[in-house]
Amino acid sequence: MTDALFEYAPAPESRDLVDIRSSYGLFIGGEWVDSLGDERGKSINPATEEVLAEIAYAGQPDVDRAVDAARKAYDSVWSRMPGSERAKYLFRIARVIQERARELAVLESIDNGKPIRESRDIDLPLVAAHFFYYAGWADKLGYAGFGPEPRPLGVAAQVIPWNFPLLMLAWKIAPALACGNTVVLKPAETTPLTALLFAEICRQADLPPGVVNIVTGAGGTGQALVTHPGVDKVAFTGSTEVGRLIARGVAGTRKRLTLELGGKAANIVFEDAPIDQAVEGIVNGIFFNQGHVCCAGSRLLVQESVEAELLAALKRRLGTLRLGDPLDKNTDIGAINSSAQLEKIRSLSAEGEAEGAARWSPPCVLPDRGFWFPPTLFTGVSQSHRIAREEIFGPVLSVLTFRTPAEAVEKANNTPYGLSAGVWTEKGSRILWMAARLRAGVVWANTFNRFDPASPFGGYKESGYGREGGRHGLEAYLEV
Amino acid sequence: MSERLAVRKTYKLFIGGAFPRSESGRSYVVTSAKGDFIANAARASRKDARDAVVAARKAFGRWSGATPYNRGQILYRIAEMLEGRRSEFADEFEGTVRRTRGKDGKDAAKRASDEVDAAIDRLVWYAGWSDKIAAVHGSANPIAGPYFNFSQPEPAGVVAVLGPTSLLGLISTVAPVVVTGNTCVVVCERAPLAAITLAEVLAVSDLPGGVVNILTGHLAELAPWLASHMDVNGIDLTGADERLAAECEVAAAGNLKRVLRPGQDDWSADPGVGRMTAFLETKTVWHPIGV
Numbered sequence: 198m199t200d201a202l203f204e205y206a207p208a209p210e211s212r213d214l215v216d217i218r219s220s221y222g223l224f225i226g227g228e229w230v231d232s233l234g235d236e237r238g239k240s241i242n243p244a245t246e247e248v249l250a251e252i253a254y255a256g257q258p259d260v261d262r263a264v265d266a267a268r269k270a271y272d273s274v275w276s277r278m279p280g281s282e283r284a285k286y287l288f289r290i291a292r293v294i295q296e297r298a299r300e301l302a303v304l305e306s307i308d309n310g311k312p313i314r315e316s317r318d319i320d321l322p323l324v325a326a327h328f329f330y331y332a333g334w335a336d337k338l339g340y341a342g343f344g345p346e347p348r349p350l351g352v353a354a355q356v357i358p359w360n361f362p363l364l365m366l367a368w369k370i371a372p373a374l375a376c377g378n379t380v381v382l383k384p385a386e387t388t389p390l391t392a393l394l395f396a397e398i399c400r401q402a403d404l405p406p407g408v409v410n411i412v413t414g415a416g417g418t419g420q421a422l423v424t425h426p427g428v429d430k431v432a433f434t435g436s437t438e439v440g441r442l443i444a445r446g447v448a449g450t451r452k453r454l455t456l457e458l459g460g461k462a463a464n465i466v467f468e469d470a471p472i473d474q475a476v477e478g479i480v481n482g483i484f485f486n487q488g489h490v491c492c493a494g495s496r497l498l499v500q501e502s503v504e505a506e507l508l509a510a511l512k513r514r515l516g517t518l519r520l521g522d523p524l525d526k527n528t529d530i531g532a533i534n535s536s537a538q539l540e541k542i543r544s545l546s547a548e549g550e551a552e553g554a555a556r557w558s559p560p561c562v563l564p565d566r567g568f569w570f571p572p573t574l575f576t577g578v579s580q581s582h583r584i585a586r587e588e589i590f591g592p593v594l595s596v597l598t599f600r601t602p603a604e605a606v607e608k609a610n611n612t613p614y615g616l617s618a619g620v621w622t623e624k625g626s627r628i629l630w631m632a633a634r635l636r637a638g639v640v641w642a643n644t645f646n647r648f649d650p651a652s653p654f655g656g657y658k659e660s661g662y663g664r665e666g667g668r669h670g671l672e673a674y675l676e677v
Numbered sequence: 678m679s680e681r682l683a684v685r686k687t688y689k690l691f692i693g694g695a696f697p698r699s700e701s702g703r704s705y706v707v708t709s710a711k712g713d714f715i716a717n718a719a720r721a722s723r724k725d726a727r728d729a730v731v732a733a734r735k736a737f738g739r740w741s742g743a744t745p746y747n748r749g750q751i752l753y754r755i756a757e758m759l760e761g762r763r764s765e766f767a768d769e770f771e772g773t774v775r776r777t778r779g780k781d782g783k784d785a786a787k788r789a790s791d792e793v794d795a796a797i798d799r800l801v802w803y804a805g806w807s808d809k810i811a812a813v814h815g816s817a818n819p820i821a822g823p824y825f826n827f828s829q830p831e832p833a834g835v836v837a838v839l840g841p842t843s844l845l846g847l848i849s850t851v852a853p854v855v856v857t858g859n860t861c862v863v864v865c866e867r868a869p870l871a872a873i874t875l876a877e878v879l880a881v882s883d884l885p886g887g888v889v890n891i892l893t894g895h896l897a898e899l900a901p902w903l904a905s906h907m908d909v910n911g912i913d914l915t916g917a918d919e920r921l922a923a924e925c926e927v928a929a930a931g932n933l934k935r936v937l938r939p940g941q942d943d944w945s946a947d948p949g950v951g952r953m954t955a956f957l958e959t960k961t962v963w964h965p966i967g968v
Contacts, residue, residue, distance in 0.1 A: 326821070342813065437933070444930035449923025456933065613932065625964070632962045643965040649820035653828050653961050658910065659933050664959050667818050669828060677951065 205519065208526040210313045215304045217390065220251040223259055223413065224396035226266035227406025233258040238386055238415065243310035244523050244532040244567040252389050254414040257421045260381070263410040264427040267352040267379040270407030276349055276377050280336035287332030287374060289402040294325045297398065301391055305363055306523040308390040310532030310568070311486050313524050323648055324367040327666075330650035331371035334671060338376065341671050348676040349377030350453055351429030356419045356443075357392075358435045359385035359534050360489035360590075365434050366392050368665045370409060371650075376674035378430065379408045383422055386415040387535050420446070428452060432673065434491070437588075437614070437659050455663025455673045457491065457655055459588040460616030462637065463609035464494030464645060467602075468503045470621035474643065476510045479594070482619060482645035484518065484572050487533055488592040491660075492617035494645050496585060497574075497596045498605055504598050508576065515572050516559040530592060533568040542570050542591030549575050549584035554595070580611055588614070602627065606634045615657030619645045638664070688718045688869060690725060690893065691876035693732030694886020699894070700724050707869055709772055718869035721894035723902045726862065729890035730906055733835040733860040736887030741832045741858035749807035752856055755882040756800040759793070762878060766793045766844055769870045795945065796848040802948070803852035810857055810953055818961070825964045830957040832858035833935050834910030837903035839896055839917045839925070840865040840872065845944045847872060850915050853952035855888055862890045862903060864916070869893035897921055904928035911935035911956045915942065 220237075222229045232253035239248045255263070275283070294301065301324075302316040309316075339345050353373045357365035362384055373380050384392035392411050399409045412418060416439075423431045424446050430453045433443050437458040447454050464482045466475050482494025499507050523531035533539040550556050554575040561571040570591055578585050578595040585595045599605040609618055618637040620628055628642040638656045641647060648654065653669040655661060663673045688707075689696040701722035707715045721729075740748070759766070770789040783791070815829040836859045838850050847865065854861045865872035876891045892899060896916060904912055904925035912934050914922040922939050929936050937955040 440933065441930050444933060445927050448926035448930065449919075451938075458933070628964055629962075632960070632964075638958065638960060640960065640962045642963055644824070644963055647822065647824070647963060649818070649822065649826070651818045651820050652826050652963070653818070653959050655959070657833075657958050657960075661933060662935055667828065667961075668816060669959050672954075 205527045207522070209522060210303055210306075210524045210526060212303065212307070212524065214300045215307065217250050217304070221253065221389070221393050221413065223253055223255055223263070224393065224409075224411040225259070225263045226269075226410065227400065230262070232256065233262075240308060240387060240389055242307050243534050244564070246566050249308060250390065252386070252413045254386070255412040255418045255421070259412055260418065260421040260425055263381045263412050264352060264425050266407040267381050267410050268427055270405055271351055271379040274405045275374075275379050275408050280338060280377070283374060283377065284332045284335035286402060286404055287328050287335060287371060290398060290404070291325050291328035291332060293398045293401050294321070294328060298325065301363060301394060303524065304394060305391050306531070309359065309362060309388050310523050310534050312528040312531045313526055314528065315486060320361060320364050323650070324363050327364075327367040327650040328371045331375040334372075335375040338671065338675070341668055343672065343675050343677045347376075350674060350676060351378060352427060353378045353380045353430040353432060353674065354422045354425065354428040355380055355382040355432045356423060356435065357382065357384055359388040360486060360491070362388040363391040363395065366395060368434070369432055372665070372670045373432075373674050374408065376671060378674050381410045381412060381422060381428075383412050383414060383419050386413065389413045423447070430674065433457070437661075440661055453673070456661035457663070457665060458659065458661040460491050460493070460614045460656065460660050461496060461586065461588055461612045462492055462494050462617040462619065463496045463498050464619035465498040465605050465609060465621065465631065466500060466503070466507060467620075467622040467627065468500045469623045470503075471623065471643070472503065472507060472510055475507065475621040476514050478619065478621060478643070478645045479511060480514055480518070483594045484530060484592050485646050487530055487570070489534060489538070489590055490646060492639060492646065494617075494619050495589060495593070495595060497594055498599050498608055499596065501598045501600050508596065511574070512557065512559070515574070518559070518572055520561055520569065520571065521564060530572060533570050533591065536568055538590065539568040539570060542589055542593060545584060545587060545589045546573060546593055549578070549582060549595070552582045552584070554578045554582055554584060580608060586612065602631065606631065610636045613659040616660035617641065685716070688716050688873045688893065690719050690721055691873065691879070691889070691891040692725065692729045693735070693890065694880060696876070700728075705894070707773070715772055716870060718873070718893045721864070721892035721899060723899070725892055726899050726902050727906070729862040729892055730835060730903070730908055732887035732890050733862050734908055736860045736885055737834060739885055740855070740860055740888045743858070745808035745811070748856060748858065749804045751883050752800060752804035752807065752852060755878060755884065756797050756804060758878045758882045759797045759800065762874070763790065763793050763797070766871060766874060769874060770844065773868075773870070792843060792845050796845040799845065799848050799948070800852055803856045806953065807856050810950065810957075813950070814954060814957065823966045825966055826961065827964075828959050828961045830857065830954070831960050833956045833958055834859065835908060836861045836911040836913060836956050837906070837909050838863040838913045839900050839915060840868070841916045841942070842867040843944070844868065844871040844875065846915070846942070847875060849944050849948060850913055850952065851889060853948070854913065854956055857953050857957055859911070859956050860888045862892065862909070864892050864894065864896055864899045864903070866894065866896045866916070900925050901928055904934070905931050907932050909934060911937070913937040913955070914939050
């Protein structure tokens with residue numbers, strides 16, 4: 198960092214809060230069981246490359262057991278339980294999450310690489326809020342607009358990504374359980390630890406065995422789970438590429454499917470926007486969680502008349518971002534989650550330069566060990582460039598310009614994705630005019646990357662289908 | 678004096694508000710239940726299907742941008758036009774079914790007129806939904822922050838409809854798709870005459886050209902092209918058999934189309950909102966609050 202305004206002393210969060218076992222089994226039927234196979238993998242700390250734990254890669258026989266346990270719990274307990282009782286279990290889980298929030302946040306940052314400031318202040322409060330929100334729905338489903346007594350679907354197979362491990366778990370499990378389904382959830386192979394700790398939380402809450410089952414593993418485990426004939430519902434969050442494979446896999450069956458996939462969101466700044474506020478929003482839009490966000494504002498569309506002013510302010514701001522130890526409370530940008538993801542970000546960024554865009558990063562010292570990528574922005578980007586079309590899923594911003602609102606809409610919608618968009622202007626009527634024309638599931642005005650359990654989230658076009666959050670999120674788990 | 682020789686109608690396709698023949702020059706024979714020749718229907722090709730998608734895409738902006746009130750007016754207008762041509766539909770329907778009494782004791786003529794009446798009533802029912810679905814399916818969301826957060830349904834875009842075999846089925850699949858602002862391409866194999874006569878009604882009902890495009894032809898030939906078409910946003914598989922439906926669902930994954938699988942449809946039952954919501958997106962807007 199140059200011209201640092203302040204000297205920061207390290208302020209690391211204590212690691213002693215968490216107790217990581219050297220090896221984990223699978224959580225099936227309320228018990229920890231060993232995998233029937235012998236395939237195992239390692240979860241590492243992406244900031245240090247230290248091995249955290251060995252985890253089982255569940256095979257077909259393990260998935261069979263988990264689905265059986267979920268079915269048994271569905272038939273004998275969960276689907277018969279009054280909604281008011283299900284609600285109380287979910288409230289209990291929400292409370293235990295709050296009680297153990299610091300522990301969960303530290304574990305999340307260790308396993309994922311995200312800054313503790315984000316896991317502590319954003320992920321964990323949203324996780325608890327999500328369980329609270331859907332707990333309240335469990336005994337009010339008849340008022341949700343899906344008929345007087347909507348039925349659950351049965352056993353839900355849920356596969357979640359590594360960018361928000363515990364938050365995505367909450368988005369999947371809370372509405373499923375509230376509606377009366379039981380679940381088999383597979384966390385990502387690089388970030389399984391908070392889901393495994395969540396299994397302990399289910400035990401603390403006395404959740405009936407088999408209502409929540411956690412199977413760890415990689416793509417093979419996920420495939421065995423979503424194609425399992427005993428599953429009634431598949432919910433997936435992850436890449437569009439894998440989403441397509443899953444959609445093909447469930448074709449011709451009666452399984453219900455919701456997909457929350459990739460994005461290439463436009464963050465549109467008009468000349469009348471509050472520039473300082475917009476700069477914060479742009480930073481939050483693309484550098485939040487190292488840009489590992491499906492709805493990240495990865496395309497900045499700035500009105501030509503304020504381009505120079507905005508870019509100067511943005512570059513100044515990027516110069517103050519602190520990259521480093523995720524457990525340090527001062528850290529803004531943590532570690533890239535895996536070497537594979539780092540390689541993808543590097544290769545697409547190199548492609549950006551090769552295609553003629555100008556690359557810029559603030560002076561930034563990267564730690565020697567671990568996976569790191571500096572905050573990066575590209576100017577002179579055209580719509581045909583790969584960095585303007587493909588999801589990079591890293592701290593890389595592509596800057597494009599526009600002259601008229603109509604041109605902004607045209608460029609923003611020129612993508613096969615349609616998850617989110619941002620609009621920055623002081624004019625309320627323009628916000629609504631733009632919002633009506635942007636083909637995206639979430640439109641943030643004068644803000645970005647905000648989430649709330651009461652706010653439905655999900656994409657248009659190739660960003661997937663179905664909504665998570667709000668009343669709309671119930672539809673994915675009810676017979677409607 | 679001999680009996681007057683009837684002037685027969687040529688049944689063509691309906692694309693972008695016009696009535697072209699298939700570019701392939703092909704046709705197929707439509708017969709009565711007894712096997713007598715009734716007409717040659719145009720047999721649409723892949724190229725016709727692609728042209729129809731282009732027409733539907735072109736119409737989407739204006740139709741989805743029209744006020745819900747206006748869309749409701751136009752759907753109601755279609756019902757009015759249908760009402761005026763009840764007998765033509767009933768004759769066509771009667772011509773293609775067996776002239777024996779059904780289990781319900783109704784003769785062919787009675788069944789035909791009941792079918793047309795139900796189709797008209799169904800259209801009136803859906804017309805009324807245009808300015809109500811957002812009130813039922815949208816919401817103002819009580820979030821924790823200084824934003825007015827609201828969700829509203831929006832049409833998915835261009836929808837392919839693999840049409841069922843009756844006028845009532847046709848109306849029951851097309852009306853819920855277009856009333857919310859989608860545009861569509863309908864493929865109709867086994868009730869081509871009703872479909873094209875319906876097109877003639879649509880053409881004089883203030884419905885902008887391209888909102889509904891109707892192709893007659895072989896479902897198995899056309900459906901896979903529409904299912905894999907990258908500029909189609911959704912597909913209703915109602916008219917497909919199990920094997921074709923599965924094949925189309927696999928193809929539809931290419932651009933993650935919204936898929937409505939075939940079910941046990943009872944066209945006389947309360948339709949519910951499911952056929953509308955199947956092709957609706959939900960958009961959530963965070964609008965800032967401040968002084």
